[in-house]
Amino acid sequence: xxxxxxxxxxxxxxxxxxxxxxxxxxxxxxxxxxxxxxxxxxxxxxxxxxxxxxxxxxxxxxxxxxxxxxxxxxxxxxxxxxxxxxxxxxxx
Amino acid sequence: xxxxxxxxxxxxxxxxxxxxxxxxxxxxxxxxxxxxxxxxxxxxxxxxxxxxxxxxxxxxxxxxxxxxxxxxxxxxxxxxxxxxxxxxxxxxxxxxxxxxxxxxxxxxxxxxxxxxxxxxxxxxxxxxxxxxxxxxxxxxxxxxxxxxxxxxxxxxxxxxxxxxxxxxxxxxxxxxxxxxxxxxxxxxxxxxxxxxxxxxxxxxxxxxxxxxxxxxxxxxxxxxxxxxxxxxxxxxxxxxxxxxxxxxxxxxxxxxxxxxxxxxxxxxxxxxxxxxxxxxxxxxxxxxxxxxxxxxxxxxxxxxxxxxxxxxxxxxxxxxxxxxxxxxxxxxxxxxxxxxxxxxxxxxxxxxxxxxxxxxxxxxxxxxxxxxxxxxxxxxxxxx
Amino acid sequence: xxxxxxxxxxxxxxxxxxxxxxxxxxxxxxxxxxxxxxxxxxxxxxxxxxxxxxxxxxxxxxxxxxxxxxxxxxxxxxxxxxxxxxxxxxxxxxxxxxxxxxxxxxxxxxxxxxxxxxxxxxxxxxxxxxxxxxxxxxxxxxxxxxxxxxxxxxxxxxxxxxxxxxxxxxxxxxxxxxxxxxxxxxxxxxxxxxxxxxxxxxxxxxxxxxxxxxxxxxxxxxxxxxxxxxxxxxxxxxxxxxxxxxxxxxxxxxxxxxxxxxxxxxxxxxxxxxxxxxxxxxxxxxxxxx
Numbered sequence: 001x002x003x004x005x006x007x008x009x010x011x012x013x014x015x016x017x018x019x020x021x022x023x024x025x026x027x028x029x030x031x032x033x034x035x036x037x038x039x040x041x042x043x044x045x046x047x048x049x050x051x052x053x054x055x056x057x058x059x060x061x062x063x064x065x066x067x068x069x070x071x072x073x074x075x076x077x078x079x080x081x082x083x084x085x086x087x088x089x090x091x092x
Numbered sequence: 093x094x095x096x097x098x099x100x101x102x103x104x105x106x107x108x109x110x111x112x113x114x115x116x117x118x119x120x121x122x123x124x125x126x127x128x129x130x131x132x133x134x135x136x137x138x139x140x141x142x143x144x145x146x147x148x149x150x151x152x153x154x155x156x157x158x159x160x161x162x163x164x165x166x167x168x169x170x171x172x173x174x175x176x177x178x179x180x181x182x183x184x185x186x187x188x189x190x191x192x193x194x195x196x197x198x199x200x201x202x203x204x205x206x207x208x209x210x211x212x213x214x215x216x217x218x219x220x221x222x223x224x225x226x227x228x229x230x231x232x233x234x235x236x237x238x239x240x241x242x243x244x245x246x247x248x249x250x251x252x253x254x255x256x257x258x259x260x261x262x263x264x265x266x267x268x269x270x271x272x273x274x275x276x277x278x279x280x281x282x283x284x285x286x287x288x289x290x291x292x293x294x295x296x297x298x299x300x301x302x303x304x305x306x307x308x309x310x311x312x313x314x315x316x317x318x319x320x321x322x323x324x325x326x327x328x329x330x331x332x333x334x335x336x337x338x339x340x341x342x343x344x345x346x347x348x349x350x351x352x353x354x355x356x357x358x359x360x361x362x363x364x365x366x367x368x369x370x371x372x373x374x375x376x377x378x379x380x381x382x383x384x385x386x387x388x389x390x391x392x393x394x395x396x397x398x399x400x401x402x403x404x405x406x407x408x409x410x411x412x413x414x415x416x417x418x419x420x421x422x423x424x425x426x427x428x429x430x431x432x433x434x435x436x437x438x439x440x441x442x443x444x445x446x447x448x449x450x451x452x453x454x455x456x457x458x459x460x461x462x463x464x465x466x467x468x469x470x471x472x473x474x475x476x
Numbered sequence: 477x478x479x480x481x482x483x484x485x486x487x488x489x490x491x492x493x494x495x496x497x498x499x500x501x502x503x504x505x506x507x508x509x510x511x512x513x514x515x516x517x518x519x520x521x522x523x524x525x526x527x528x529x530x531x532x533x534x535x536x537x538x539x540x541x542x543x544x545x546x547x548x549x550x551x552x553x554x555x556x557x558x559x560x561x562x563x564x565x566x567x568x569x570x571x572x573x574x575x576x577x578x579x580x581x582x583x584x585x586x587x588x589x590x591x592x593x594x595x596x597x598x599x600x601x602x603x604x605x606x607x608x609x610x611x612x613x614x615x616x617x618x619x620x621x622x623x624x625x626x627x628x629x630x631x632x633x634x635x636x637x638x639x640x641x642x643x644x645x646x647x648x649x650x651x652x653x654x655x656x657x658x659x660x661x662x663x664x665x666x667x668x669x670x671x672x673x674x675x676x677x678x679x680x681x682x683x684x685x686x687x688x689x690x691x692x693x694x695x696x697x698x699x700x701x702x703x704x705x706x707x708x709x710x711x712x713x714x715x716x717x718x719x720x721x722x723x724x725x726x727x728x729x730x731x732x733x734x735x736x737x738x739x740x741x742x743x744x745x746x747x748x749x750x751x752x753x754x755x756x757x758x759x760x761x762x763x764x765x766x
Contacts, residue, residue, distance in 0.1 A: 004306065004307070004310050006310050006314030006315075007307045011189045011308065011312065012188065012189045012296070012308065013298065013300060013308065013530040014294045014295070015295035015296075015298040015530050015532050015539075016531060016532060016533060017293040017295070017536045017538075018488040018535065018536040019531075019532040019533060020488055020490035020491050020532050021488050021489055021490045022490060023490035023532075024490070025490055025492075044479060048481065049653070049656075049693050050501070051493060051692070052489050052500070053485045053489050053504055057477065057479070057483060060477060065489065068489035068490060070495045071495065072682075072689040072690060072692070073688070074496055074689065074690050076690060077690040077693070078693050078694070086690075113556075113560035113561075114553060114557055116553070142556045142559065142560060144552055144553065144556055144591075145591070146549060146587060147549075147583060147586070147587030147590075148549075148584075148587070150545060150546060150584075151548075151583075151584050151587060154543065154545075154546030154549035154550045154553065154584070155549045155552045155556070156553055157540075157542065157546075157553060158517065158540065158542070158552065158555075159554065159557035160553075161540050161554065161557065162553070162554050162556075162557025162560075163557060163560075163561050164560040164561060165560075166557075180543055180545075181543065181546065184542075184543055287561075288538045288558070289538060290512055290513050290515060290537060292538075293535070293536055293537050293539075294538055294539075295527060295530075295533035295540075295541070296538075296539070296541065297540060297542075298527065298528060298530040298531070298532070298541060299524060299525065299529040300529070300530045304530060
């Protein structure tokens with residue numbers, strides 16, 4: 001019979017900060033955002049409104065972190081230049 | 093320094109001496125005076141901790157969850173309905189492995205309303221993961237609160253120090269109050285390795301799956317088991333510094349007794365007086381005071397009692413549909429002994445009824461003479 | 477590069493919030509306003525999950541989980557404990573849903589508010605018990621479908637802001653994720669104020685309100701522009717309306733995309749429009765008087 005001995009480590013679990021990034025939430029996505037950078041005005045609303053905090057600002061124009069984007073479409077909806085389209089995710 | 097203190101004032105004195113940094117208080121009879129005395133001491137400057145005058149007992153314990161998580165030494169006191177109202181928080185605080193110390197002044201639970209002492213409030217919380225100590229004098233209240241901080245901080249398990257409502261909480265007795273410097277030597281400031289700290293951000297209490305959850309509880313069970321030796325070590329150190337020794341079980345003329353009264357709390361004094369009278373009449377009477385209830389000192393109990401004995405367990409609580417709490421636990425602890433003492437459970441003193449010397453002699457005689465069926469709980473009351 | 481709100485992110489990706497969840501945007505802004513010297517207390521709510529399961533956390537600041545009824549009391553203790561350890565600077569923030577705030581934790585925050593405890597209490601109001609799967613709370617508006625009001629909620633939403641004001645607190649505000657600069661400014665301001673501060677955040681919920689997740693910010697904006705969720709702040713008793721459109725948009729524009737309002741008949745809609753307009757008039761009068 002598998003016996004459960006008392007674990008040696010600390011008696012409580014302490015969660016490490018900022019450590020959920022191991023969880024690639026891109027697997028939740030049905031629609032994928034594409035930014036047409038030629039039309040992008042750099043207003044950064046997509047960065048501001050992203051619920052996943054996955055729009056990066058490598059320069060004056062945004063970049064969507066595809067590892068975490070869940071495809072909610074808020075960025076596309078809010079983009080005043082209408083330069084973000086939501087396309088069907090390619091079949092895996 | 094000698095002072096004349098009630099059980100309640102001894103508790104407040106101990107909290108201040110222990111260097112409590114955060115105490116949450118909420119009034120409830122008969123524990124109210126503990127918060128009042130701490131307020132008075134705070135106003136005079138003899139209590140340096142922060143007092144939070146919360147709006148409920150649930151919040152009292154919740155605020156201590158917060159304060160202890162931030163690394164502060166914490167204290168509160170309550171009774172009866174207040175303790176019942178805290179129930180959720182008691183599990184939370186022990187699960188969070190925080191060394192909170194609380195005094196519970198025993199009082200019966202409603203309905204109907206009742207203000208007086210019995211042990212159903214504290215014993216209803218036996219499965220919450222708190223250590224439980226039952227006191228029999230104001231001195232013991234003060235000493236036990238001081239020891240409880242040390243024990244809790246070593247075991248990462250919270251402590252409940254229990255005393256009888258009115259009979260102990262409101263009765264003045266001479267108490268030897270130790271010197272603050274000596275207490276600080278015994279109980280240095282608490283400095284936990286991890287706490288809420290923006291310099292080392294972490295989350296406490298996050299959702300855990302079954303694999304983690306059962307391991308945390310397994311570890312808690314182990315630590316609770318180990319607490320008996322921690323309690324022993326701390327009692328020895330306390331004796332070395334302050335000259336008073338406390339054991340989990342306090343036997344009185346029990347070694348050669350054929351029938352032993354088993355009881356917890358201040359009524360143990362009456363049990364010892366009953367034993368003296370019975371001994372004068374030529375009976376081999378003894379008594380045993382249960383001082384530590386969680387963790388349950390089952391080994392010590394088995395070592396102390398033998399098969400030829402009869403036990404009369406006096407319960408000031410009753411689990412409806414079963415029997416008195418102490419009776420259940422003692423029977424379970426002795427189950428593996430062979431031969432085992434014949435153990436009868438007696439329920440008395442619910443809702444504040446007096447547990448007198450005469451009543452205890454009657455209970456002793458019933459158990460001794462075998463006039464009761466040990467399979468049944470016997471309800472008793474002082475005839476006066 | 478200069479941005480209108482701070483770039484530092486203290487909420488990390490990989491969290492478990494639903495697609496289009498407004499409360500995650502809210503947390504990002506809140507922490508942009510407050511910074512790293514913040515400790516969060518979270519009662520039972522969606523954030524019990526979003527903050528991460530053990531041994532992980534989606535946040536870069538310390539967090540303490542607390543039972544449903546006791547977030548504010550727990551936060552009082554955290555603050556007192558920090559002070560006992562010599563830390564006067566850290567902001568202690570409660571981050572609670574409407575179930576905890578309007579219902580089960582009301583006694584606890586009321587006590588803390590009345591005592592003037594030094595904390596920032598944030599209610600992200602998604603107008604029902606969402607973490608348990610959409611059951612009505614004291615914050616659910618009239619007429620709304622939930623799992624426990626399948627034929628529509630029969631009572632108006634509790635006026636929590638009025639309750640808060642009755643506690644003489646040092647700062648009270650509303651905030652919407654559709655207005656990031658206003659949002660971040662309010663949190664930065666709350667950080668600098670002592671005593672009990674309260675911010676109610678409007679938090680559209682795609683699965684609970686039954687709308688497509690891309691409409692989250694749009695609905696948050698429409699709630700402000702229709703007068704459903706006016707943006708204001710009250711500092712030491714002084715009232716300030718942060719945004720006063722010359723003309724409110726019709727309520728129907730805000731309700732239309734939401735499946736939870738589907739059962740609302742034209743008569744009920746007119747009644748609701750009436751009460752929104754009336755409340756807006758009261759705020760305008762208060763603005764004029766202040």
